[in-house]
Amino acid sequence: MKKLTLLLFILLNLFGFSQTLSSKLDKETLALGEVGILRIQISNLQSKDVQSAPKNELLPFHFEEVKDSTSKKADTYDRIIEFAIFEEGNFTIPELEFKVNGRILKTIPYQIEVINTAQKGDQINDIMKNKEVNLDVQDYWQLYKWYILGALIVLALIFVIYQLIKYGKRRKDSPVVMTNQTLRELDQLKKKKYIETGNYRSFYVELIDISRNFITKQYKIPADVLLTDDLIDVMKMNNSISPENEKIIEEIFLRGDLVKFAKIFPDQENMQNDFDQLKTFVKRSSKDLEVEQLRTGV
CATH class of the missing domain: 1.20.5 (Single alpha-helices involved in coiled-coils or other helix-helix interfaces)
Known part of the structure; x- marks a missing residue:
């Protein structure tokens, strides 16, 4: 009897005092531009803090967030995101992470189909037939x-x-000029203190934009239009960037994608390391170009 009572007490502690996350999507099929609603709730909060992606930055790239509201009480946390999608196709809301007192809770993923209702057999008829008019020169x-x-x-x-x-x-696109310009952009990014304030999303968005612009102009690789995986493949086939510099870019871009889609929450050490590594890559770029010129005989 005592063992049964003890077992019941343990189960009550596990299920009665732990947080429970639930989520609900109001529609799985949306018309172009139609507003959908995702509701997320954490119950049995016990006044604990909840950490998640910042406001209007929870959903992936194709989701245009119309409204993002959060309500927190002593025992519950509610977040309601209204969004719209302006492209046809199938889209995924991935698992979204919420950290409660060091414990990570995840929502279930959702699949959403976006359709163009104007293409569902609608027939448009002219009110009257067109009249032909003959025109000369x-x-x-x-x-x-x-x-x-x-x-x-x-x-x-x-x-x-x-x-x-x-x-x-005058010639303004020499490797030295581009290197100095990018270093100034990195210094301006540093002054915004994203690392110190933990604003990792804004930090990686601007860091990757600077990187893509630099690679496009310095190495003549279309980094500004390529997806991350395609850019990595092009760099490896191009051979104009040294292997150690390729590794730096690959790690930063992959981590930036994970941050963008709320898959990870990097700390200040990771952010500072990526900043320093990119700065090193920019400074070493002129050596890459010298090797490339020797290889091609230019």
């Missing part, structure tokens, strides 16, 4: 003469500007 000239003259003026301006740039501009 003079009529077309009267209709489009200002467009033609405007186009000729624009072409003339483009030609003049091209000639001015060709004979008057």
Whole structure:
């Protein structure tokens, strides 16, 4: 009898005093631009703090958050996110992490289908049949003469500007100039104190934007339009970036993607290390270009 009472007491402690996370998505099929609602609740909170992604930054990239409201009481935590998607297709809300007193709770993932309701067999009929009108050359000239003259003026301006740039501009895209410019951008990022305040999402968004712009201009790799996985593959095939520098970029970009989709919560040490590593990569880039020039015989 005593053993049974003790067992019941342990079970009550486990289930009666632990936090419970629940989530609910109001619709799994949305029209383009239609607002969906995701509700998240943590019960039996016992006045403990809840840590999660910042406001309007909980959902992945394709989800346009319309409203993100949080309500916390002594025993419950509620978060309601209203969102819309403006692309057709199937989208996923991944597991979302909430940290309660050091314990990580996760929501279940959701699949959402976004459809264009205007394509569901709608038929548009003209009120009356179109009337054909025969036009001669003079009529077309009267209709489009200002467009033609405007186009000729624009072409003339483009030609003049091209000639001015060709004979008057100074070279401003040398490796040294690009390196110094990127180092200044990194110093400006440092002054925003994202690392000290723990604003990891804004930190990685700006750090990766600086990295992509630098790689695009310094190495002539289209990093500004490639996805992370594709960029890593292009860098490895291109061979213009040294292996140690490739490793730095790969680690930073992969960690940035995890932060962007609320998969991890990096600490200050990781953020500072990624900042220092990228700065080192920028400073060493000129050596990469010297090796590339020797390899290609330029």
